Amino acid sequence: MAQSPGETSEGLSPTFLELLRLEPLRELTVLDVGTGAGRLALALAPLCRAVVGIDREARQIDEAKKRAAAAGLANVRFVVGDVEVEDYAPFKPDMVVAHLCMSSAIAERAGRVLRPGRVFAFVAFHADQWKETGHPSRFAYREVGARRLLKRSGFTVERLVVEREVATFESVEQGLAAAVALEEKWKADGRWSPYVKFLEEGGRTLTRAHLVVKARKT
Numbered sequence: 001m002a003q004s005p006g007e008t009s010e011g012l013s014p015t016f017l018e019l020l021r022l023e024p025l026r027e028l029t030v031l032d033v034g035t036g037a038g039r040l041a042l043a044l045a046p047l048c049r050a051v052v053g054i055d056r057e058a059r060q061i062d063e064a065k066k067r068a069a070a071a072g073l074a075n076v077r078f079v080v081g082d083v084e085v086e087d088y089a090p091f092k093p094d095m096v097v098a099h100l101c102m103s104s105a106i107a108e109r110a111g112r113v114l115r116p117g118r119v120f121a122f123v124a125f126h127a128d129q130w131k132e133t134g135h136p137s138r139f140a141y142r143e144v145g146a147r148r149l150l151k152r153s154g155f156t157v158e159r160l161v162v163e164r165e166v167a168t169f170e171s172v173e174q175g176l177a178a179a180v181a182l183e184e185k186w187k188a189d190g191r192w193s194p195y196v197k198f199l200e201e202g203g204r205t206l207t208r209a210h211l212v213v214k215a216r217k218t
Contacts, residue, residue, distance in 0.1 A: 012043060012099065016123050019159055019214045020044065023095065023119055031093035033083040033110075034101020038064030038076075044097070045076040052091045053078040088113040098122040100210070103139055104149055111153035114217045120155055126162055126209035132198045133191035141211055155215035164209040175199040178206055 025047040032041040035053030037060050045051045045068070053076065055061055064078040084105035088096065095118060096110040102124035110120040125140040141149075147157055169175040179186070179195060186192035195206075 012040060013123055013163060013210065013212055015161055015163065016099070016121065016212045017043065019212070020095075020097065020119075020121060021047065025049075028094040029092060030095045030097055031088060031091050033088075033096060033098045033106055035064060035078065036060045036101075038067055038078060040097060040099045041076055041078070042067055042071060042073065045071075045073045049075065051076040052093070054081045054083055054086065054091070056080065056082045083109075094118055096120045098124075100125065102141070107149050107153040107155075111155060111217065116217050118217050119214060120150075120153075120217070121214040122212075124211045124213070126164070126211045128162075128164065128207050128209040130191065130195075131207050131209075132195055132203055132205060133186065134194045134198075135189065135191045143211070146211055146213060150213070150215045154218055156218050157213060157215045159212070159214040161212045162209060163212055164207065167206045167208075169199075169204045169206075172199045175204065175206065 029050040032053040035041050035055045041051045041053035061078045102122050125137050127140045127142045
């Protein structure tokens with residue numbers, strides 16, 4: 001699908017970035033979990049004291065390091081590690097952020113490492129993401145579930161927003177064309193056939209939905 005009107009050129013939510021900018025970033029070391037190729041970490045680095053990006057995919061980390069070097073950013077570093085297993089304490093973060101990499105394990109680790117008053121913020125898949133396929137992601141959340149997880153992990157939610165974009169089509173062909181970039185992945189995970197069936201039975205939508213959350217350690 002094309003870039004959403006509510007996203008930057010790097011695919012980041014402007015709402016999410018604005019929530020982060022409300023914090024005194026110049027004074028903070030930010031840990032970006034599931035950093036991938038570093039798009040969030042690199043966007044934050046010019047604003048922060050320091051940024052650490054961590055991801056288990058070594059190739060992604062190599063790409064992030066190259067991008068940081070090309071941008072001349074000296075206050076960001078990237079390390080290989082499993083964000084659902086690693087102890088975050090060695091990174092000494094003042095804030096933990098995650099963009100489309102969210103799980104109970106991540107929230108719990110953020111809750112253990114952050115001091116009271118510090119922020120954990122993330123963008124997660126909402127349960128309505130690709131609902132037309134009938135296969136919600138196991139990492140998707142609804143509002144109530146996210147609030148319960150954060151409370152259990154020692155956080156108070158300050159902002160919770162659902163960003164939703166619903167594409168509509170006039171024909172089966174348009175619906176298939178809109179998801180063509182996802183076809184290979186969806187065939188592998190069992191989403192493609194249900195989506196085709198949905199279109200053939202008269203469905204004419206494709207939903208993209210993210211949960212944007214900012215929570216503070218109590």
